[in-house]
Amino acid sequence: MQTLTFTRKEMAELLLSINKQSARSPLSIIQETWRSHIQREKDQGISMSAFVSTALPPVMERMIKSDMNPALSLHDIVSLGSQIEYTHFSATSVQNWVKRDFKDFIGLAEEGKKYSLQQASLFFIIEDLRSALDYEAIRKLFEIVFPVTGTDGRHPQLLCPLNFYAAYAELFEELDGHYRAYEGERNDLISKWDQMIGKLTGEFVAGLPGFAEEQRDALQNALHVALISVHTSCFHSLARRYLNGMVFMNTLK
Template sequence: MMRTFILTRKNMADLLLSLSGINSRSPIKVLQDAWMNLHKENDLPPIIQKILKLAKGETGFSLNEIVSLGNLIEFTNFPQSTVQNWVKRDVKGLIGSPQLGKKYTIEQAAMLFIVEDLKATLDFESIRKILVLVFNNIEDRTDDIVNPTDLYLAYASVFDQIHHQSLPTMKSSASGSVNELIDQFIHQECITMLSSLNGIKEENLKIVLNVLIISVLTVQAGFYQAATKKYVTDALS
């Protein structure tokens, strides 16, 4: 029986950073940590087997490969035709042309994953305005307030705490509904994540914080949408 491999957003962010040589863990170690029962590379999805063969510094993705990777991420629906429309029209100015010959960079892949998350609640015009705040000239990674992959990891880490870890008890002074407490937790954790993003000037901290909070909330909304669809399917089956 074919095994189903799903990655959390944090798993995917760690994998992207490992492929770029930034993460101290090797790509296969990231995957072994994500999939505890992984014993051999032949058990992995074809797209993962393919990228593991790439040498550091040579990692580029075709659009098809980005779609294949994106569809490994939990609570994500990444139709290829949709993504093709994005890069040709809807977010062409955000993603830009392939920067490694005919292939997209790791940062461009991260940008597409971010766009997919933001689409849960935002229209493309809002997405463009929000992302330009932190990435400025999309063709020039040197003027980013924060690297796309780092931003992806930051909000993925907060979402991971909500959905895959035991949440710490809220401060005794905290009060309100469950939704209000989750909102407070997201705000607090996003503030904490700012300290992991190096080189951000003080005047840009509020911008990055707001984008982090927006990103986590949209992923949370996407989770509720996926959960709703599952219950609808169960009800009608």
């Protein structure tokens, strides 16, 4: 049975909808994602029976059936995160993040062991960043973008976790079109991507009101890192796919 796969932008739109930051309902976003999924499968020549058997996790079924409380269990977060393309969520890793690696940034669960959408977004951000950074580097980035002040709460953040996730998810979708049209000073692949990401993130932060120049620079660099990390995650996933195929074919000999 297939599972419905979300792009990061689609997942961000879903979280924003649950958080009442979007005029669209969670149901409409899931329906649109489903339609896009079906169209992609049709383009690849996959039969209609595969569409019918596409499964939704229970947390998404709850979103469809009723207004969902904007709080999620760890199981819900892992279930949602596993629906995002090119991710490899592990329940054990997520529990370690809560208990040890990122407990100061994630904070405590609410009553009933539920986590807010801001906390859920942090899990998704960590999953992306760990493709390119070790945990110590991620914590340093979080100290700048999502600073913590002990048990009394947080200092003003550059962006809240959900909006930060939504920002780089949106920018990631824009990169493909920009890459085709971009004319930079250098033509090698890495430099071209780096220049293009710098231009795109610079334009994004320039449009945000109320930021000092130092804050804009920090946010632009954080988004730059996030976008590179997402691309790294995609390449890691592709490498694993080819390796798994190679190992499988070798066992048939």
